[in-house]
Amino acid sequence: MSVSVQRADHTGGPLAQVTLSALEHHEYCPRQAGLILLEDGYADDAATIRGTLMHQRVHEPGQQTRGAVRTLRALPVWHDELALIGVCDVVELHHDGRIIPIEHKSGTYTPGGPADVQLAGQAMCLEAMFHRDVPHGLIYAGTTRRRYTVNVDHALRERVVSAAHAVRQTVTSMTLPSAPADQRCRRCSMRDMCMPRVLARTKAYTAAATTLFLPRPEAAWDD
Incomplete structure (x- = not known):
């Protein structure tokens, strides 16, 4: 599934890399992303600490096989053309060829929210790496202890590209969003x-x- 991609910046040089986590921060609030990227700012609260504790297990690199599913944890991913990099919490490799990224969130899941963009970025990176379509992924919400399916459609892919472009503009301009x-x-x-x-x-x-x-x-x- 093709998306409109800007392959160079305004100087003609290669695109600056954008982390998948920055996409989520920007989608939630551009200023939040700017504070993290430009001022190295971050602050914890109960929710972020809960998320950190939850990710300790899935962020330990490893793999296991159960039946027809091979599970990879803390898998580094990238997309050279889109200049995206990041780490997938969990990736399931099924014997029938399906590749399913699973993003873990400590709170509740909001359909169409920032987590969808981060997950779609993971799917696009996996497609580039494995040369297979990744049409959907899963978000595990710690509050409900449920998995939610996210369809990685064209509109969501365009959101990924648009968010990455906006993040680069913030970094290039060195200006915090309002x-x-x-x-x-x-x-x-x-x-x-x-x-x-x-x-x-x-x-x-x-x-x-x-x-x-x-x-x-x-x-x-x-x-």
Whole structure:
């Protein structure tokens, strides 16, 4: 399944590599991705610590075979043409040729959310590496302890390419995206670092200050 790919940057050089985790961060919040990529910023909360503990097992490289399924853990993946790199939590190799990436999340699963883009990026990398179609993947949600099937269709693949392009623009411009200051901020471990409520009102503060300190019209002064 083909997608529109930009094979070089504006200078004609090769594309800068983008990690699959950066795609998810950007899809959740471009500013969050910018803080991580440009300022090496990150902060833990209960949710991120829970996710780290959950990934300790799946991030230990290894493999096992049970019946007709070979399971690979912590598999490094890449896509040279798209300049994507990352690590798959789990990849199942079935004897009938199917390749299924499985992304583990500690929280709940939101259909069509950022995790879908990260998983689709994994599928596209696996396709490039194994030269086989990977039409779908699975997301395991720790909260519900269920696997959810994600169809890696054309629209989702385009989201991967678009997100990768946006991440490169953020890194190239060295400019942090604006703060969204919406419901996403409540669940973000980086809100204290980001200060979304303050920065979202920058224009209002500037306008108020401008009005406050505007020179008054010349007035007639009594001698």
